[in-house]
Amino acid sequence: MNVSEAKYLVRKIMEAGEVPLLIGHFGVGKTDIAREIANETGRRLIILILSQMEPGDLIGLPSRGEDRTIFLKPDWWPEDGRVIIFLDEINRAHRSIRNAIMQLIIDKRIHNHVLPEGTWIMAAMNPPDEEYDQADLITDPAFISRFFIIEVSPDPREWVEWAERMKVADEVIEFIRKYPEFLFSEYSMSLKTTLKPSPRSWYKLSNVLRILSEDERKKYGYILAAGIVGPEAAKAFYDTYLKGSQIPSVDTVLFNGDVNVPKDLHLINSLVLRIIDFFSKVDRSRIEGREKTIAKNLSKLSQHMPKESFYGILRFIVDASTKNDDKSDIFDNVLEYLSQDPEIEKFLRDIVK
16 A cells, blocks of 8 residues: 555554554654654654664663662653554564564563553564564564554655655656556565464454444445455455445355355455365364365355355365375365266366376
8 A cells, every 4th residue: 555545544553552663664754653643643653773782772671679670761762642652663673673563563561561551562674585684583473463464565656745845856756657567666565465364353353443433434344354364364354344245155055055256256255265275174074074064065056156156165175185294085075075066076186187
């Protein structure tokens, strides 16, 4: 999304008491977003560039008390809650201060020092594939699930307006206006594909949705959900509750034969992915002895969606039946029942070839 949209959502997320993580290329305006929100809300901005900090800079230094060792507050520690703590370059933080970062984000404290009520926290990083030292905490699900991920890219028109306000040289502005493709280089920068839904992430999403208007939910609902529960769950959630589309659950399809599938291809493919994900994770006890029912309902489902979409489900079942694991025999049984459907049997012959 562009900088203006990112700024709007970042503020909403912090108003809900949650922590946004801005991901964008260097120079895109992540720090400017923090500064503008601080100015607009009358808050002091505390910028912590984590890649340049030693553990003592973040957590404070130990001191001898009367009968114990205590930690002094670091010099950046706020005295009141009218602040925004901006954790910059969070992906480059030294391993020795990761626990302190987690404690600050989760408990709003470090050691015995508790952040003042009302303190806002936001974080930022460059895309994970740019040429920077990368700490592996950004791939840690326990860490990344604490944030709402907001990916921001510069919009050429938006940048030109900003450049004019900042008195950027006319030659530069005119060049970017004429050749916007040179404003920045494209990189793949998404962390959202690594996100998985959890009870915590749904709770965090609820906190933000609660303070949004109906129009804001429709406009930003998917972006917010994708940034905390992942794109797949976000799509199902958005289509079901924010767009009003009715998508059958995996359970009702496989076990109850509910194949009232929407005509929208995106919704169909979302259902296919959820079925495959269910099969890959399901415990044996849930499907053992129900192979005939599953095959019957899958056969029924195949008549209500494009063959290309259903082909993905069949391909997974065929592959799963050949694996040497505790569910391969169950998927083999499902295939045996499925092959009794002449149309599906043709598909299976193609797959085997």
